[in-house]
Amino acid sequence: MEADLQGWRLSPSAVRVIPGEAVRKGEAQGNHYFHDLYNVIATDLKAGHSSYWGLEGREHTAQVSQRQREWREWRFRFEQDDQEKLAEYAADLRASGESEQFLPAMFCSPTMELGVDISALNAVYLRNVPPTPANYAQRAGRAGRSGQAAVIVTYCAAQSPHDQYFFERRSEMVAGVVRPPALDITNEELVRSHLHAVWLAEAKVALSPDIPEILDLKRADYPLKQEIHDVINRAMLVSMTRLPMKRVLDQILASTEGRKPVWMGEPDDFVSDVAQRAPQEFDRAFDRWRELYNSARTQLMEANARSEITGLSGADRRRIKAAQMQASDQITILEQGKASNGSDFYSYRYLATEGFLPGYNFPRLPLYAFIPGEGKTGSFLQRARFLAISEFGPRSLIYHEGRAYRVMKAKLPPEVRTGDGSELATRDIFICSNCGACHDGEVERCHACNTAMAGEVPVQRTLRIDNVEAAQRWCMDPLSTVWR
Numbered sequence: 001m002e003a004d005l006q007g008w009r010l011s012p013s014a015v016r017v018i019p020g021e022a023v024r025k026g027e028a029q030g031n032h033y034f035h036d037l038y039n040v041i042a043t044d045l046k047a048g049h050s051s052y053w054g055l056e057g058r059e060h061t062a063q064v065s066q067r068q069r070e071w072r073e074w075r076f077r078f079e080q081d082d083q084e085k086l087a088e089y090a091a092d093l094r095a096s097g098e099s100e101q102f103l104p105a106m107f108c109s110p111t112m113e114l115g116v117d118i119s120a121l122n123a124v125y126l127r128n129v130p131p132t133p134a135n136y137a138q139r140a141g142r143a144g145r146s147g148q149a150a151v152i153v154t155y156c157a158a159q160s161p162h163d164q165y166f167f168e169r170r171s172e173m174v175a176g177v178v179r180p181p182a183l184d185i186t187n188e189e190l191v192r193s194h195l196h197a198v199w200l201a202e203a204k205v206a207l208s209p210d211i212p213e214i215l216d217l218k219r220a221d222y223p224l225k226q227e228i229h230d231v232i233n234r235a236m237l238v239s240m241t242r243l244p245m246k247r248v249l250d251q252i253l254a255s256t257e258g259r260k261p262v263w264m265g266e267p268d269d270f271v272s273d274v275a276q277r278a279p280q281e282f283d284r285a286f287d288r289w290r291e292l293y294n295s296a297r298t299q300l301m302e303a304n305a306r307s308e309i310t311g312l313s314g315a316d317r318r319r320i321k322a323a324q325m326q327a328s329d330q331i332t333i334l335e336q337g338k339a340s341n342g343s344d345f346y347s348y349r350y351l352a353t354e355g356f357l358p359g360y361n362f363p364r365l366p367l368y369a370f371i372p373g374e375g376k377t378g379s380f381l382q383r384a385r386f387l388a389i390s391e392f393g394p395r396s397l398i399y400h401e402g403r404a405y406r407v408m409k410a411k412l413p414p415e416v417r418t419g420d421g422s423e424l425a426t427r428d429i430f431i432c433s434n435c436g437a438c439h440d441g442e443v444e445r446c447h448a449c450n451t452a453m454a455g456e457v458p459v460q461r462t463l464r465i466d467n468v469e470a471a472q473r474w475c476m477d478p479l480s481t482v483w484r
């Protein structure tokens with residue numbers, strides 16, 4: 001039970017379970033599968049064992065470090081050479097809390113779809129229908145290599161239109177046509193980010209993997225370091241970069257037989273505009289990092305200040321200590337962008353996630369949640385915006401590495417607090433009742449569908465939230481949830 005919720009628990013000995021009338025008459029019409037499942041477990045437990053205990057499962061996703069993913073592949077395969085490698089790295093594994101035993105089950109995201117070859121894999125369970133037959137072939141094809149038999153089970157969720165569509169048309173997925181991947185090469189954000197990459201190369205700034213080497217952390221608001229600022233703001237850089245950028249744009253336009261995308265005016269003007277705005281966009285791309293860093297520093301300073309107070313109880317001291325550790329943990333993660341362990345804060349990767357440079361990240365601009373590390377280092381989890389709106393909502397449960405965490409806090413940038421810090425600078429938004437488009441202020445007509453908006457009632461006191469922080473489910477955070 002959560003500490004802030006009232007509840008009662010029935011003593012099991014006070015409850016009597018009696019078979020219903022249908023059972024007594026032998027007419028029970030239940031779900032046979034679950035009926036048998038519970039009976040088998042009950043019989044097993046009575047006999048002092050259960051096949052559902054002692055089965056270790058681990059995650060193999062982009063949220064787990066590359067190194068750890070490799071260890072888990074060895075543990076999962078567990079062939080002669082895997083066991084030798086596990087023995088060789090035994091000390092590293094132990095230090096990271098990873099066992100060196102055989103791993104019978106792995107829970108995978110699409111990281112497993114590519115490249116990883118496990119010949120002994122004999123069962124794949126897909127928790128949803130994959131997006132296309134190509135993904136299905138990739139994922140299902142992980143099992144039953146070299147002519148071995150394998151079983152592949154695909155779960156079709158009742159609430160998912162996609163899953164239900166293919167449940168009705170199974171052969172379209174299992175034996176469907178694998179189409180070559182398609183993408184809109186004239187997508188505005190794609191074009192801009194590629195031009196930015198050309199611009200950054202021409203500017204000849206070699207960025208350090210660590211963001212603290214790029215920003216000046218000694219000054220307020222963490223501006224770009226003077227030397228980087230000077231290089232990217234050279235007056236001649238705009239004219240220098242225009243030609244190489246135009247060359248890339250011409251290549252893109254050539255592939256569409258010169259048809260200009262609707263969002264673009266004159267190609268030359270577009271290139272100049274991107275070149276002129278690039279320094280500003282580059283600077284702005286670091287705003288999220290600044291916000292996360294600032295919030296961690298504020299948390300650390302507040303915890304330090306509280307620890308100075310005399311006469312604190314033991315419980316208070318432990319809470320303050322935990323807050324201090326979490327804050328310095330976050331600072332460490334944000335400061336170290338080593339490319340080797342696939343850190344989200346490796347400068348180039350970070351710039352791609354923020355949409356400034358081209359990257360693997362579609363959709364870009366994910367939301368972050370900080371997960372505390374219970375003795376080990378914590379981590380930042382990323383979710384696409386459309387998923388984060390429900391998964392990172394207040395009090396939502398997040399599952400990570402075999403534990404459940406609850407979203408407890410929103411990480412707010414300092415500017416959303418009003419003068420004395422006691423109130424939030426919320427604002428009202430207006431939603432078109434015809435199409436659902438959102439407007440920051442009162443307007444006469446909807447910007448999307450042109451319906452008259454007079455008399456619409458605003459949604460009051462809204463606040464945009466980009467980052468949240470989770471606490472482990474059974475330990476409550478001393479600070480209150482802030483959410484409007």
Ligand SMILES: [Zn+2]
Binds near residue numbers: 432447449
């Ligand atoms: Zn509308």
